[in-house]
Amino acid sequence: MQMNPSKFLFTSCLILGTLITISSNSWLGVWMGLEINLLSFIPLMTNHNNILTTEASLKYFLIQTFASAILLFAIITSYVMSHTTFQFNIEFPYSILIISALLLKMGAAPFHFWFPGTMEGLNWWNCFILMTWQKIAPLILLSYTASFNIFLLCIIMTCTIIGSIGGLNQTSLRKLMAYSSINHLGWMIAALILSDNLWIFYFSMYAFLTASIVFLFNCFQIYHMNQNFLMLTHNPTIKFYLFTSLLSLGGLPPFLGFLPKWLVIQTMAETMSPFLITIMVITTLLTLFYYLRITFSAFLLNYSEVKWNSPLTLNYNLFLKLTTLASISTFGLSLSTLMYFLL
Template identity: 65%
Template structure:
């Protein structure tokens, strides 16, 4: 993302909007922070050189505006009804507020806008959309969450759609979008057992997503078949790529397995065995489409093009990627050792 003074301004107000929302003491302050956050992200999304970004920013604006309207309507109605002795089920208002926040997050079944918006943006905007833009709605959702039928349906649909939706995709941006929906299901499940769990999950997801998107951006990869041709001249970079992807999928020796391990344990203690079983099964499906991205790394014989030997990265990129990979590879081991020592 080309940084100029206006981009820096909008990026700072984007961060400020999220901080206002999560630190506000009233729901009206929460709504205001979400609006500042939304209106700051729209100019960051727009790019005169890419017509798809204009379409994506319009889709994003309309969906977020509908979610904000629903949120404000729910809040006003809740405050009005609290002063009236009308026979009305007040449980409906937390449900409406939760629905508005889930629409902002792009969790299934409110997910239809999310992959289409991701497809029109560059990688850095995708990273903001997948990570930073989820902080405020997730934090607010954690205040309201209560393990009932509604949230059980949300968790199951998010992990199901997030895993099955990515199977038929060749676009890496859509794959990352469906992956994000699947991880949202895990985070919402983690909320039911405590604040610390989903925050740890989000931090590790943020780290792994940033590392993978940094690599995709450097090589300008947007489709799966590009990975079959790129990175053949340096197997170490390819090793970094599939290590990070398998870690994001939650394969046991890697860092990405740590939060999933803790969530499975916490959910089992709460006797949510059916949901845990479904979560583990759908994670195996997501692992399949992560492995498909790095399929060429597992083949002994593949085509190499001579023009592909051009060096697309410098030593700084190489050092950063190897650092990310080592953290991903050894993070679980060190975490276990520290836990045992403590």
């Protein structure tokens, strides 16, 4: 992404809005930070060369504005009814409204209807911001208000089920990554209820694996499933890096993506019902199914390629970056386990 002065300004304001939100000590400060974050991301989404970005930015703006209105309504109503300050002690009916608004902002199921369509109209770096950075503020606010109850239990199950089933028939990689993000959100919310350190670790691993995949997709401008097979025929090493990173994101052992899921399962087994763990593991196997379906076809089938589709040349620096990211994703769990036993 070319960083001209205007994009640098809006990116700085985007980061500033999130920092204001997570460091505020009142709900009005939280709302102000969320609005700064929203109004900074809209110009980053738009691109005059792609008409789909206009639709995506308008859709994102309307949904986020609606969620902010619900959030502000719940905050003011709680203040008027309880005659307290704008602090984080929200009572039951208003806390459900606030949690729903935050879930709508981050695109968690069943409030996910806008998320895959918005992702489809963006380039890869804006998709990465939408999948990672834009979820930080709502997740931290959710950690202030959330406690384990039936409502959040249903949200976790809905996120994991819809995120796994929704990606089964997708041929667009951006929609597939969107449904994968919805599935991971269910795991993050479950980790968030258990421990702050656990969800921060899970989110960090998810952001790293998503960044490695988005970096590779963006380098070769891959947006659809068949491009994986046709464009990377002359680069079997890069193809190997791509699909090992996808399997790692799906949580297949012995890749690095299995480590945060392992920690969440182990912690949930001590505190929560086994029924929820069973649902989450089964739905993760469904996400692994559509990752494995892509990987199996790409690795084991020989695809023909026309002569005018020339081989993609890689410079040394790009190849070194891809190798480093793929190596961490592939061998990270083994190295972490080895260091644990050695220390």
